[in-house]
Amino acid sequence: PSEAELEAAKAAVRSAQAAYEAAKAQVAMQNKDLRLAEINLEKAKSALEQAQAAYDRVAHMPNVAMLPQSLQLQQATLDYEAAKLNYEKVLASLNDTALQSAYAQLAQAKAQLESLENTPSEEDIEISRAQVRQAEVALEQAKLNLERATLKAPFDGFVESINVEIGQTVNAGLPAVTLVNLSSLEVKADLVEVDVAKVKEGQEVRITFDALPDRTYRGVVKRIGRVGSVVQGVVLFPVMVSIENPDDDIRVGMTANLEIVVGKVENALLVPASAIRSVKGNQAVLVKRGESIKPVPVKVGLSNETMSEIAEGDIREGDEVVVGSPASTQRRENRRAFFGMPRLRRR
Known part of the structure; x- marks a missing residue:
């Protein structure tokens, strides 16, 4: 050059x-x-x-x-x-x-x-x-x-709504797109204070929906609130339950019913809950012995609304106990005790 x-x-x-x-x-x-x-x-x-x-x-x-x-x-x-x-x-x-x-x-x-x-x-x-x-x-x-400078979704999901249009002048803080992540659903429930100590993170939960009466879903307790709130004189604690096997039929906002498994006993000896009574300040069951009815002191284990586990006591399978009328005890495998949870909505 x-x-x-x-x-x-x-x-x-x-x-x-x-x-x-x-x-x-x-x-x-x-x-x-x-x-x-x-x-x-x-x-x-x-x-x-x-x-x-x-x-x-x-x-x-x-x-x-x-x-x-x-x-x-x-x-x-x-x-x-x-x-x-x-x-x-x-x-x-x-x-x-x-x-x-x-x-x-x-x-x-x-x-x-x-x-x-x-x-x-x-x-x-x-x-x-x-x-x-x-x-x-x-x-x-x-x-x-x-x-x-490009707007990206923080997770995979479905577009619920688009709130802006091309060329539109928008105010700061206005959500441009509303996304729903249906692969990770949670149910929010409120637990009364008398039951909150029985529920732990990681416990199994059975989930049903009013709109899907023929299906049962698996759940796990993820979080339990540390601060309660008073609603109509009742102290409630928030509980979050994740749905482990969601499907496309579940919709956000559905009413869910929860059963939390708080205990499990194998080969439990059970009697109707109404058979447990107080005799001289101690728990006892009225058992038929021959032609007479005798109170037998017992120690009750897990219970639900209908049945109670006999953890200790001189009661055997087949004994007749007094409830409204005599009934036989039962021995069942893998008996679980549940606490009913109120119907709540996912928000």
């Missing part, structure tokens, strides 16, 4: 290098702004969760609105909304201008490299190769920024 051509090529390289550095600096600043907005949003979210937890601990008090926890929750909510709006503003400022510029610079650098390789010097080749590498880095960074 002539001296003039070399000078022109060098000028083009300097121009491309300057444009690349400017684009890189702009992308770096956008990344910093976005990261700062993300950090502020995370801090505001953490503060809101702490304020919510503090409020929940005093929510049952009649004067909750006058307590500092209420004001702190309001302030934390406003701070979170402000941080969220700022994050969305920074995110919206990202565009593909830097991507287009980086691509143009990459094409120009490659064209210059191809031209110089016809009659190249080592210095020219290395400079052009460096420009190509720099342009490739800028292109990948621009692609990454563009990808971060």
Whole structure:
């Protein structure tokens, strides 16, 4: 190449290098702004969760609105909304201008490299190769920024509703799409305080639905609330039960009925629950011995609404016991005791 051509090529390289550095600096600043907005949003979210937890601990008090926890929750909510709006503003400022510029610079650098390789010097080749590498880095960074500006679903599921249209101006915080994940369903129930100590995480649950009366689903107790709430004078604790074998017939919002397995005894000796009575302050069963009825002290194990397990006592299979009328005891395999749960809706 002539001296003039070399000078022109060098000028083009300097121009491309300057444009690349400017684009890189702009992308770096956008990344910093976005990261700062993300950090502020995370801090505001953490503060809101702490304020919510503090409020929940005093929510049952009649004067909750006058307590500092209420004001702190309001302030934390406003701070979170402000941080969220700022994050969305920074995110919206990202565009593909830097991507287009980086691509143009990459094409120009490659064209210059191809031209110089016809009659190249080592210095020219290395400079052009460096420009190509720099342009490739800028292109990948621009692609990454563009990808971060794309709205993606956090899980696989079904689109329940689409709340925006192409070209529509939307307000910050408006849900664009409502998704439903039917592969991971849970039933929310409220458990009365007298039964909450009997229920543990991991216990088996039988689940039926009013709308699907001929089917029974398997469930597992996942979470038990630590804080109860008073409803019409009754203290209730929230319990979350996961459905282990859901199918397409289950719909969100259906009424579910739960039976939680709180105990299991094999080869249990059972009597009707109405046969257990108190004799001189101790549990006993009236048993027919020959022609007479005698009270036999017993220790009761697991029970449900109809049957009770005899854990200890001088009672044998086949003995007749007194309920409303004499009835025979039974021995059953794998007898389970259940506590009835009220009908509740999944929210």
